[in-house]
Every structure is written in structure tokens, then in C-alpha cells.
Amino acid sequence: MVLLVDDERDRLHLLPLSLGDGYRVLAFDSARDALGQTDLGTVDVLLADVRMAGMNGLELLDAVRVTDPDLAVVLLTSYGSVSQAVECIKRGAYDYLQAGFEDEALRATTHRAVEHTRLARRARTLEARLHLRESYNGIVGQSRSMHEVFSLIDRVSTSDITVLVTGESGTGKELVARVVHRTSRRSAGRFVPINCAAIPRELLESELFGHTRGAFSGAHESKPGLIEVAEGGTLFLDEVSELPSDLQVKLNRFLQDGEVRRVGAIDGNRLDVRIIAATNTELEREVEAGRFRRDVFYRLNEFPIHLPPLRQRPEDIPLLAQVFLEARCEREAKSIEGFDPEVLAALCSYDWPGNVRELEAVVARAVVMARASRIGQECLSPALRRTAQLPAAPRTFDGLSYREARAAVEAEGVGAYLRQLITRHAGDVRQAAITAQVERETLYGLLKRHGIRPANYRRSGNAG
Numbered sequence: 001m002v003l004l005v006d007d008e009r010d011r012l013h014l015l016p017l018s019l020g021d022g023y024r025v026l027a028f029d030s031a032r033d034a035l036g037q038t039d040l041g042t043v044d045v046l047l048a049d050v051r052m053a054g055m056n057g058l059e060l061l062d063a064v065r066v067t068d069p070d071l072a073v074v075l076l077t078s079y080g081s082v083s084q085a086v087e088c089i090k091r092g093a094y095d096y097l098q099a100g101f102e103d104e105a106l107r108a109t110t111h112r113a114v115e116h117t118r119l120a121r122r123a124r125t126l127e128a129r130l131h132l133r134e135s136y137n138g139i140v141g142q143s144r145s146m147h148e149v150f151s152l153i154d155r156v157s158t159s160d161i162t163v164l165v166t167g168e169s170g171t172g173k174e175l176v177a178r179v180v181h182r183t184s185r186r187s188a189g190r191f192v193p194i195n196c197a198a199i200p201r202e203l204l205e206s207e208l209f210g211h212t213r214g215a216f217s218g219a220h221e222s223k224p225g226l227i228e229v230a231e232g233g234t235l236f237l238d239e240v241s242e243l244p245s246d247l248q249v250k251l252n253r254f255l256q257d258g259e260v261r262r263v264g265a266i267d268g269n270r271l272d273v274r275i276i277a278a279t280n281t282e283l284e285r286e287v288e289a290g291r292f293r294r295d296v297f298y299r300l301n302e303f304p305i306h307l308p309p310l311r312q313r314p315e316d317i318p319l320l321a322q323v324f325l326e327a328r329c330e331r332e333a334k335s336i337e338g339f340d341p342e343v344l345a346a347l348c349s350y351d352w353p354g355n356v357r358e359l360e361a362v363v364a365r366a367v368v369m370a371r372a373s374r375i376g377q378e379c380l381s382p383a384l385r386r387t388a389q390l391p392a393a394p395r396t397f398d399g400l401s402y403r404e405a406r407a408a409v410e411a412e413g414v415g416a417y418l419r420q421l422i423t424r425h426a427g428d429v430r431q432a433a434i435t436a437q438v439e440r441e442t443l444y445g446l447l448k449r450h451g452i453r454p455a456n457y458r459r460s461g462n463a464g
């Protein structure tokens, strides 16, 4: 539909005739009426005179650019006024027609403008859909499992329920916790993280619950705990499996009735704090083994969100890599478009023991190494380059001599063995060497040759 605005009645009647039968025309003799009485979303092009009493064409253009930036606006300017035409284009008009234009020019311009509006609108909806599919509040992912995570976060946003985020190291647990907070009605409150594994046992209690003056030697002042600091917001209990048993009891009390008692205090304090906990161990197994209290587990596990390891959602890898690439390039002021196909293949077949965090680091390194406009294999670490050259599928045996094929199979098999070995021992090479019945130095050499870094296999609890 064409929206026509002109305060000269004659033109208002003539223009629709010049346009021909192809268009429905809605005509107004004042800009204010046009704005007030039309749904711009149904309009394909706005034709308006620049010189009008009241709100003129340029002001109308400004108003439309704000409410519907995709709608093409064609302005009718005075005969021979170059400065007016320039002004129209500068302010964002799609085109202009100078007084005295031919019907043919009107029809052609209108036709192009309508096309422009349609394309711009389609691009915008596609873009919106793309963003919807590929990320959620900064959490990137297009795999089914990540979509499930997005919808869980969505559903939990209107609730105050305790959330337990689980997943291997580097899968994005803290990122998810922050988004849960940010999308909740507590978003104006604070997000207070505490890593239960990083704080010495004897300090953890007063760190979490606070203490009164003189509660223990060295407690010169009374001090609020982090739960109190999080009042009105969210407390993020990271690596919650490391919480000592007596503090689990104290936490349970808070989870039950919202009450917190500072160390040394007689009375408790009621607080309004939402708890999000995270762990990269299987908490249920800790419960079975008697290392974590069952009652606390049930309370923390009210609403679990599990983040699968990156190797189980390879379709997220190219997307994450591209997002990290763009972010990195911006920081380093480099312009790199993307990855060579072999590099992407290597990234997708690697097993990512350090998950998304490791991928982020690999991309960061590659950006620094890159000399061209694409990331090539030479930008990868030796470990990844070897992954890229591993004979992953039988077709790579094609044309190999027996010796070469045997070496390739051996390399792959031994690599898999070493990875399992080192995973089982959580990166502890000394223990792994005992199981493997080889000298420690030998094992170090083997690991190095196969590009396996024991540090990547350590649980973050003992990684320090």
C-alpha cells in the first residue's frame, strides 16, 4: 500500500491516477493525520511532499525513520532545488522526485521503493530469527541440547526456584548462572559468586554467613557474609560439592527458611536471596558415596540445568568458533573472515576436554598467529594440528603403504588410550604411569607426542 501525504488537494487527487491501477493508495492532507491514523506496518512506501503546513515532509521522514526504519520514504521536492534534494537523502529518504516529474518516473521510483521496503523487512525478520536460534542472552548454541537449555532458562526466569547447573569444566555453567540471574525479576539485585573450592575451609563459614565481632580470634569487626551481601539478588555457589558437611547443614537451614546466623551470633537473620549452585562432579554420586548430604542435594537440585560437554554437540563448534573469532578480531583490531575448511574439520573432531573455554583459547591463539584473512592449519597448536591429520575415516587410508597405514592406526589407537588413561586419573600423570606400567618420563613423552595436556584433564577442583 502507498501512503500519500500532501497538503495540496489537487496533487492529492492526481497522484493516485498517475500511479496507475497497481497500487492501493491511502491519502492524507496532513502529516499528523497520516501518522495518527495509519499502521505503518501495512504501508510499503510513503510518498510525501517536502513543503507542507504544520509538520513538513522532512519532519514526517524523521518520525517514520524512528518508528519504522525499513519503510522507504520518497519525498516530492520543489522544482530545481538541489539543496532540498540533498537534504532529503541525507536525512534518510529512499529517493526524491522533483516537481514536474513524469508519470513514468513516479511509477518506477515507487516500484523500486516498495521492493526496497519488502527486502529490508524480510532481512530484519530473518536476522531476528537467526539470533533467536543461535544464541540466548549471549549463550551461543544451535544444538538441540543447547536449545533445551535456553528454554529451561526461559521457564525459570519467572521463578525464584533454586537452580543447580551441572556440566564439565568450561561448559558455561557460570555463564548460564549469570543469565538466569539477569533474566530473573532479581536482575536489579547483585549476582554474588563464591567458589566453595577456592576458599580455605576455616574461612568459608564466615565468608558465607558472616561473623560477629569477637566471634573468633582475629574477628575485630563484625562482618556480613556473602549471603547477606546478595540480599535481594542471587548467590552463586560454585563447585558446591566442595562445601564441607557442617556448612551443608547450615546452608540447608537457609534453603529451608531463609535464615542466616552469623558466626558467633545468637539470633538469625531472615534474608531474601536466590541460590544458584554449580558443580562439575556428579553430585548424586557424591551423595551415594556419603560425601554430600542427601537432604541438601534435594534442595539444591530443585531445578537442574545440565550443560553437555562440547564433544557431544559438535554442531555448536563452528558457530562458537566464529563468534569467538569476531570478538577476538575486534579486540585485536584484526580482520579475519573465517576458518579454512580443514581447520573447522579439526575443531569438530577434537574432543575438547576443556570444553568451550578451551575452544575460546584456541581461537584466541589462532587470531594472534594468523597472517592471512582466514585461519589456516598453521595457526593451530601442534595438538590440534595432529588431530586434523589423524586418519579419522578409512578413506584417508587410501593410497597409503602398509607401513604408513599401520603407523596411522597405531597413532590413533594409542592417542585414544592415552586420553582415556589420563581422563581416568584426572590429569595425574604419576598415577597414570603406575596404571600404564611405564616410567613417568616415558608417559610424559608419549602424551607430548600425542598432543595431550594433562592439565586439561584435571578437574577444576584440583587444578588450583
Ligand SMILES: Nc1ncnc2c1ncn2[C@@H]1O[C@H](COP(=O)(O)OP(=O)(O)OP(=O)(O)O)[C@@H](O)[C@H]1O
Pocket: 138, 139, 140, 141, 167, 168, 169, 170, 171, 172, 173, 174, 175, 176, 280, 320, 356, 357, 360, 460
Ligand atoms: N555457550 C556459550 N556461548 C558463549 N560463550 C560460552 C559458552 N559456554 C561457555 N562460554 C565461555 O567459555 C568460558 C567458560 O565458561 P564458564 O566459566 O561459564 O564455564 P564453567 O562451566 O563455569 O567452567 P568451570 O567448571 O571450569 O568453572 C567463558 O569465557 C564463557 O563465557
Ligand SMILES: [Mg+2]
Pocket: 173, 174, 238
Ligand atoms: Mg565456573
